Amino acid sequence: GNSVTQMEGPVTLSEEAFLTINCTYTATGYPSLFWYVQYPGEGLQLLLKATKADDKGSNKGFEATYRKETTSFHLEKGSVQVSDSAVYFCALSSNQGGKLIFGQGTELSVKP
Amino acid sequence: EPEVTQTPSHQVTQMGQEVILRCVPISNHLYFYWYRQILGQKVEFLVSFYNNEISEKSEIFDDQFSVERPDGSNFTLKIRSTKLEDSAMYFCASSETSRDGYTFGSGTRLTVV
Numbered sequence: 417g418n419s420v421t422q423m424e425g426p427v428t429l430s431e432e433a434f435l436t437i438n439c440t441y442t443a444t445g446y447p448s449l450f451w452y453v454q455y456p457g458e459g460l461q462l463l464l465k466a467t468k469a470d471d472k473g474s475n476k477g478f479e480a481t482y483r484k485e486t487t488s489f490h491l492e493k494g495s496v497q498v499s500d501s502a503v504y505f506c507a508l509s510s511n512q513g514g515k516l517i518f519g520q521g522t523e524l525s526v527k528p
Numbered sequence: 529e530p531e532v533t534q535t536p537s538h539q540v541t542q543m544g545q546e547v548i549l550r551c552v553p554i555s556n557h558l559y560f561y562w563y564r565q566i567l568g569q570k571v572e573f574l575v576s577f578y579n580n581e582i583s584e585k586s587e588i589f590d591d592q593f594s595v596e597r598p599d600g601s602n603f604t605l606k607i608r609s610t611k612l613e614d615s616a617m618y619f620c621a622s623s624e625t626s627r628d629g630y631t632f633g634s635g636t637r638l639t640v641v
Contacts, residue, residue, distance in 0.1 A: 459619060459634035459635045460571070460619060460632040505571060514559055516563075516571075516573065518572075520569075521571075
């Protein structure tokens with residue numbers, strides 16, 4: 417069945433450091449891929465998405481590229497801020513039904 | 529920006545009691561979903577709803593669970609007889625198409641005691 421695997425957290429970085437959170441997936445067909453962010457005490461917010469191979473999603477300085485050959489959708493940001501501290505979830509949606517399958521989440525903590 | 533609204537934000541209930549979690553999806557959205565997140569664990573799919581019927585449900589969504597869209601705006605999740613293990617954050621979501629990213633509500637924290 418379809419699944420998503422993320423690198424384990426917590427990840428602790430200093431402000432302005434480079435961020436990578438790895439995400440790989442297993443899916444049949446051609447899924448859409450997403451990154452969601454959950455700030456402390458809040459719900460899930462869509463951060464970025466990509467709907468086909470080689471698409472790059474980007475938002476708020478974050479980027480992720482849909483790599484079909486490596487079944488990956490790694491999240492990157494060149495310079496993190498304290499305000500980026502949150503839990504990040506990678507997810508996929510198959511081309512039928514639309515339900516989201518989430519990875520386990522990666523907690524990011526950015527220190528000043 | 530349009531929002532998905534969930535009420536209440538926190539509900540405490542006794543084991544065996546019925547609870548209804550309420551959601552108001554974004555008005556032009558056609559697909560509706562419930563997910564749950566047990567503390568510290570993965571976000572899990574419960575059910576999807578389209579065209580006034582369930583389109584898919586997970587193994588978690590057993591006979592104790594039901595969903596309803598009683599009018600043009602609300603989307604509810606009912607748990608008939610709550611168990612301790614139902615304690616979780618429940619998220620409602622809606623989307624315009626089945627391939628878009630969803631808009632999630634801020635969640636209802638259900639605590640069963």
